[in-house]
Amino acid sequence: MRRAWVVCRHALGQLLSGRRLLVIVLLTAIPLLLPAMLFAARGEGDAADFSLGLFRNLVLPVLLPVVSLAFATHALGAEVRDGTATNLLLKPIPRAAILAAEYLAAVLAALVVLLPLVAASQVIAGSAGSSSSLLVGSLAATTVGALVYGALGLLLSLFIGRALLVGLVYTVLWEGALVSVAPSASSLAVRGYAEGVLAAVTAQDGPAVSARLGPVSAIVMAAVVTLLALVFATRRLSRMDIR
Amino acid sequence: MNQTASSPVVELRHVSKWYGDVVAVADLSFELYPGITGLLGPNGAGKTTTLKAITGLLQPSQGEVLLFGRPLIGDPMLYRAIGVVPDGDRLYPRLTVRSYARLHAELQGLEHPAAAADEAIARVGMEALASRRLSGLSKGERQRTKVAGAIVHQPSLLILDEPMTGMDPGQRARFIELVRALGQAGVTVLVSSHILGEVERLATQILVLVGGRLAASGDFHAIRDLMADQPRTVVVEASGARQLAAGLITMPTTVAVEVDGDRMQARTRSVEAFATELPRLAQEQGVSLREVRTTDESLEQVFRYLVGRR
Secondary structure (H helix, E strand, O other): OHHHHHHHHHHHHHHOOOHHHHHHHHHHHHHHHHHHHHHHHHOOOOHHHHHHHHHHHHHHHHHHHHHHHHHHHHHOHHHHHHOOOHHHHOOOOOHHHHHHHHHHHHHHHHHHHHHHHHHHHHHHHOHHHHOHHHHHHHHHHHHHHHHHHHHHHHHHHOOOOOHHHHHHHHHHHHHHHHHHHOHHHHHHOHHHHHHHHHHHHHOOOOOOOOOOOOHHHHHHHHHHHHHHHHHHHHHHHHHOOOO | OOOOOOOOOEEEEEEEEEEOOEEEEEEEEEEEOOEEEEEEOOOOOOHHHHHHHHHOOOOOOEEEEEEOOEEOOOOHHHHHHEEEEOOOOOOOOOOEHHHHHHHHHHHOOOOOHHHHHHHHHHHOOOHHHOOOEHHHOOHHHHHHHHHHHHHOOOOOEEEEEOOOOOOOHHHHHHHHHHHHHHHHOOOEEEEEEOOHHHHHHHOOEEEEEEOOEEEEEEEHHHHHHOOOOOOEEEEEEEOOHHHHHHHHOOOOOEEEEEEEOOEEEEEEOOHHHHHHHHHHHHHHHOOOEEEEEEOOOOHHHHHHHHHHHO
C-alpha cells in the first residue's frame, strides 16, 4: 500500500510539472474565466442560467474530456512507450496496484485543474451565491466525468500510441454527433453520466437541467464503465511485453 | 531469499521468444550462480530480450524462467531481491540524482530511503552531482545514476544491460571495481555488453549469444580451449620485420604472415613453436625485437570464432 502511494505521488508529480501543466491550465482557464468575467462586468442576465450554459456547452463536451484524457493517456501509456515505466514495473508492487495508483494520479491531476476553475467561473459570474446546488452539481458531475474519462484514457493508452486523439474522436463523434441524433446512445456516453449527476443534484433548488439518464442509471453506468475499463487495463498491463 | 547454496539463482529452461515470424531467442537454457557472468553477443543477438525475459518485462513464448527457484510472473515480491539497469535512457529528466535514487528506495519499501539513496549514490561516485537534475547529466553520469537506483536496496541478483555505455575510462574503471566487489560479496550479477573487452575485465563466466541461440557458455578459458586447434595471431614489432617474415613463413605451423613496415602479423597453429623460433631467427639475422604479443586471448577473438563456427 505504501509503495502504491509512492507510485501515485510520483505520477502526480510528473503530471503536474513542466510546460504540459501550464498549457492545460491556460487552455482551460481562458475559455472558462474570460466569459465569466465579461458576464460579471456586463451585470445583466441570470447568473445561474449563464453558468449552467457555460458548464453544459463548454466544460462537459470539451474541457472535461480534453483535460481528463490528456492526463490519463500521459500517465502510464506514455511511460510504457518511452520505457520509464520500467522504473515502476521492476519493483515489488503488483501491476494492478501500479495501474490503480497511476489512475488515481491522472484523475487527481484532472480534478486539480478543473474543479478550481469550474468553481471560480461560477463565483465570478455570480451564480455560486444564488444557487449553491448548481456549483455542487457542476463539481460532482466534473468528478464523475473525470473518473470515467480517466479509466477510458488509461485503457486506450495501453493499447494504442495515439490514445488522446482516439479519445477525442470518440467524444466528438459518439458523444457529440451520434448522441444528438440517437439519444439512446447516451447510455454509453460519459457526458450523459455527468449530465445525469448534474440534473440530480440541481433538482431541488437549482436551475432545471434536462438529462437523458436518471441519477441512479447515470451513476451505475459510470461505475460499470469505469470498473470494466480498469479491469481490462489491468489485464493488459499484466500481460503486455515492455519492449 | 531462501535458497540452498547449490541451487541456481537464475534458471532458464528452453526459453524462446518470437514476434510473429521473427525469432528473438530460441531454446535458451542456462543457470546462473553467485558471481559475475557476462552476456555477450553482437547487436540483434537477443541479449536484451534474454535480460527482459529474466526480469519479467517480456513473457517467453515458450519455456520457463525461474528466479530463486520460483517463476517471477505473478510474484512481484521477488523484485525485492532484484536490481535492474535496463537498456536505453529510461530516466525521469526532471528528477535530481538524489530524488531518483530515493524514488527507487521508496518503491522498494526501504525503512530509511534517504540514507539508502545517499549510500547508493556514494557507491557509484555521484555524491558531487547528487543535487543535479538528470536532464543536465552526461550519458555516463546518467548510467551511473541508473546503477545507483538498481543497487539502492542491496539486491542479491543484479541485471545490467549495457551498463557502461557512455562512461569515460575513469568511470568504467570505478564501475568495474564496484561490480567486482558486488560479485565477491555473493551477489549474482549478469552483465551484457557488446564491448567485449569490458566483459573480459568483469567476468570469468560468460554466455555467448549468436542469432538468438546460446553459442557457448562457461568459463572464459574453457571457451578459449574450444579454439585450441584454431590459428592464433601474434603481432611482432621489429627493425627487420620483412627478414623475420621470410624465415617464419617456412615453419610448418605458420599459416600466414603479413608485413607492414616494421610491423608483422603472423597466424600460427603453435604459439609455443613460434615463441621458440622467433628469438632464434632474430638473433641469427641480427634483428631487434621491440614488441611481441598475441592478440587472440581477447574475447573478441573467441567471439568471432564462435560466430564463424555456427
